[in-house]
Amino acid sequence: MTPQPLQPAAVARLIDHTLLRADALPAEIEKLCREALHYSFAAVCVNSVYVPLVARLLRGSSPAVCSVAGFPLGAMLAEAKLREAELALAAGACEIDMVIHVGALKAGEDAAVAADIRGIAGVCRSAGALCKVILETALLTDEEKRRACLLARDAGAAFVKTSTGFGPGGATPADVRLLRETVGPAMGVKASGGVRSLDDLLQMVAAGATRIGASAGVKIVEEARTRYAAAGGPR
Amino acid sequence: MTPQPLQPAAVARLIDHTLLRADALPAEIEKLCREALHYSFAAVCVNSVYVPLVARLLRGSSPAVCSVAGFPLGAMLAEAKLREAELALAAGACEIDMVIHVGALKAGEDAAVAADIRGIAGVCRSAGALCKVILETALLTDEEKRRACLLARDAGAAFVKTSTGFGPGGATPADVRLLRETVGPAMGVKASGGVRSLDDLLQMVAAGATRIGASAGVKIVEEARTRYAAAGGPR
Numbered sequence: 001m002t003p004q005p006l007q008p009a010a011v012a013r014l015i016d017h018t019l020l021r022a023d024a025l026p027a028e029i030e031k032l033c034r035e036a037l038h039y040s041f042a043a044v045c046v047n048s049v050y051v052p053l054v055a056r057l058l059r060g061s062s063p064a065v066c067s068v069a070g071f072p073l074g075a076m077l078a079e080a081k082l083r084e085a086e087l088a089l090a091a092g093a094c095e096i097d098m099v100i101h102v103g104a105l106k107a108g109e110d111a112a113v114a115a116d117i118r119g120i121a122g123v124c125r126s127a128g129a130l131c132k133v134i135l136e137t138a139l140l141t142d143e144e145k146r147r148a149c150l151l152a153r154d155a156g157a158a159f160v161k162t163s164t165g166f167g168p169g170g171a172t173p174a175d176v177r178l179l180r181e182t183v184g185p186a187m188g189v190k191a192s193g194g195v196r197s198l199d200d201l202l203q204m205v206a207a208g209a210t211r212i213g214a215s216a217g218v219k220i221v222e223e224a225r226t227r228y229a230a231a232g233g234p235r
Numbered sequence: 236m237t238p239q240p241l242q243p244a245a246v247a248r249l250i251d252h253t254l255l256r257a258d259a260l261p262a263e264i265e266k267l268c269r270e271a272l273h274y275s276f277a278a279v280c281v282n283s284v285y286v287p288l289v290a291r292l293l294r295g296s297s298p299a300v301c302s303v304a305g306f307p308l309g310a311m312l313a314e315a316k317l318r319e320a321e322l323a324l325a326a327g328a329c330e331i332d333m334v335i336h337v338g339a340l341k342a343g344e345d346a347a348v349a350a351d352i353r354g355i356a357g358v359c360r361s362a363g364a365l366c367k368v369i370l371e372t373a374l375l376t377d378e379e380k381r382r383a384c385l386l387a388r389d390a391g392a393a394f395v396k397t398s399t400g401f402g403p404g405g406a407t408p409a410d411v412r413l414l415r416e417t418v419g420p421a422m423g424v425k426a427s428g429g430v431r432s433l434d435d436l437l438q439m440v441a442a443g444a445t446r447i448g449a450s451a452g453v454k455i456v457e458e459a460r461t462r463y464a465a466a467g468g469p470r
Contacts, residue, residue, distance in 0.1 A: 022308040022402065023337045023374045026344075047310030049336055071308065073257040075282030077322050084315035091312065101284055102258045109261075139258045166401070167257065 005231050008224040009040065011201065014210070015217040016066055016095075016190070018045040020165065026053060033057040039221050042211060043095055047071065048088045055092025064130075066095035069120060072164035074099030074136065078112070082119045089127045096124055097132040097161060097190075097213075102139050105148055113148070117155035125156065132159035132190055132211075135179075138169030142178060149182040159211065163193030170194030173207040180208025198223035240466050243459040244275065246436065249445070250452040251301055251330075251425070253280040255400065261288060268292040274456050277446060278330055282306065283323045290327025299365075301330035304355060307399035309334030309371065313347070317354045324362045331359055332367040332396060332425075332448075337374050340383055348383070352390035360391065367394035367425055367446075370414075373404030377413060384417040394446065398428030405429030408442040415443025433458035 017036045019028060029050045036044045036058065043064035044054050051067045058065055067088035070081035078101075085096045098120045104112045117133055124131040133152035137145055152160050160179050162171040170193020179189045191204035192213025198220050201212050214220060252271045254263060264285045271279045271293065278299035279289050286302045293300055302323035305316035313336075320331045333355045339347045352368055359366040368387035372380055387395050395414050397406040405428020414424050426439035427448025433455050436447050449455060 020308070020310075022310060022334075022371060023341060024310070025338050026342050047308055048312040048315060049310045049339075051312065071311075073255070073282055073306065075255075075257060075259070075284045076306075076319055077283040077286065077326065080283060080315070080319035080322050083318045083322075084311055087312050087315050087318075099257075103260050104284075106258060107261050136257060 004233070005227045006202070006224060007233065008221050008228055011198070011224040012039045012041050012217070012221045014201065014205065014212050015041045015220065016043040016045040016192070016211060016213045017041040017063070017217040018192070018213050018215050020045065020047055020068065020071070024050070026050075029053055030057065035218055036063040037061055039218065041217055045097065045213060048084055051088045051091040051093050064095050065093045066097060067093040069096050069098040071097070071099050072166035074101050074134070075103060078116045078119065081116065082123065085120045086123050089123060089129055093129065094127070095130045095132065096120060097134055099134045099136065099164060100148060102136055105140070105144055110147065110151060114151045114155050117152055117157055121156040130158040131156070132161045132188070133157045134161045134164055136164055136167045137162045137171070137175045138167045145175065145178055146182045149179055153183050153187055157187070159188035159190050161190035161192055161213065165193040165213070167193070171204060173203050176204050176207035176209050198227065240462045240468070241437070241459060242468065243456050243463055246433070246459040247274045247276050247452070247456045249436065249440065249447050250276045250455065251278040251280040251427070251446060251448045252276040252298070252452040253400075253427070253448050253450050255280065255282055255303065255306070259285070261285075264288055265292065270453055271298040272296055274453065276452055280332065280448060283319055283326075283328075286323045286326040286328050299330050300328045301332060302328040304331050304333040306332070306334050307401035309336050309369070310338060313351045313354065316351065317358065320355045321358050324358060324364055328364065329362070330365045330367065331355060332369055334369045334371065334399060335383060337371055340375070340379055345382065345386060349386045349390050352387055352392055356391040365393040366391070367396045367423070368392045369396045369399055371399055371402045372397045372406070372410045373402045380410065380413055381417045384414055388418050388422055392422070394423035394425050396425035396427055396448070400428040400448070402428070406439060408438050411439050411442035411444050433462065
């Protein structure tokens, strides 16, 4: 028996509809929000300068407002990264994707990495928001990925996330599996970077991802609709 | 008559010795500082998390402590970018390389771009520090480059700077010439991104650059020494 394909609405609910390019225009962010409302994506993910605009356009609707902090290098002063998160929350974000300081992790400065995460996870919790911790897996050894996962879990983050999309590589099924095995079933795992098709998404979900960061969300859901209709499901 | 090549010390005084990779280790930053002291580079340029370390290692010596703000995307909330600059200054930075919000520039939101620069140029001035404004020229049309230059000049910045090194392209002699022609002789122009050899540097200087951002500073100055010695100058 062929498995029933995932319903298109279920696919959309997995996707953080994302536009993080340096030259993204306000008009492109508005389009992103219209698409998120149309497809009911999980969230709209933007750089923090666009949080006020996105919060206004999504007010009262289901997609969450997701901002990044310390993005994409993760190497800003911890207090500045925390301040960026606080300002984004105050402007209406309800999810913060923060980047760890990769250099500190690699140098074994685990207390600094943990404090960085704990600060942002704390202001998120106070605001009723989710904190996702971006590891930038393409820069890390498997040991470093596991260590970062445990630091994120113990610091109270809601999700671990593979990639910024600006590093030397994106999400892989093997990395998603490693993250899922390390954090256990209770935390979220977000796969991001290079997820460009429905098959990419399904691979990540099979590996344990519960959220997908993608700029190709519209294409992916349209693929899901086509496949679902072809399998005889109602459109 | 062949022109006398630039003295190696003069070459070194043009260079911001730079390491901005996400995975830069504390030990690599320490090496960067030792090299800056040895060669008397203009500055050491790092992500803000490393400003306290660099400020400690360079205390009382000639190379300046240079941090970045809103780097490399420029698309963080203006208040967060300003806060990052303030915290870096408080930690010992005396030069701040900030990235403009490219999307706002492209959308014609010049007042927002100007306010962003004015805020950071202002805290720099109060701290006796220099503010350099990164345009990310590879993303801009010539009209946008000129407009950004005038906004930076009128907002009180000390330098305009071509590139982050993380965009789709780096400095070109044509862009440096355009920036120099637009801001006139009083402001600094920093060429950065892809300057990997002495000849690259000399081209940028000939086009009007007064500062060079490079991670290859040691190689460049060693090339200058070799060439200077070959031309009969004292080493």
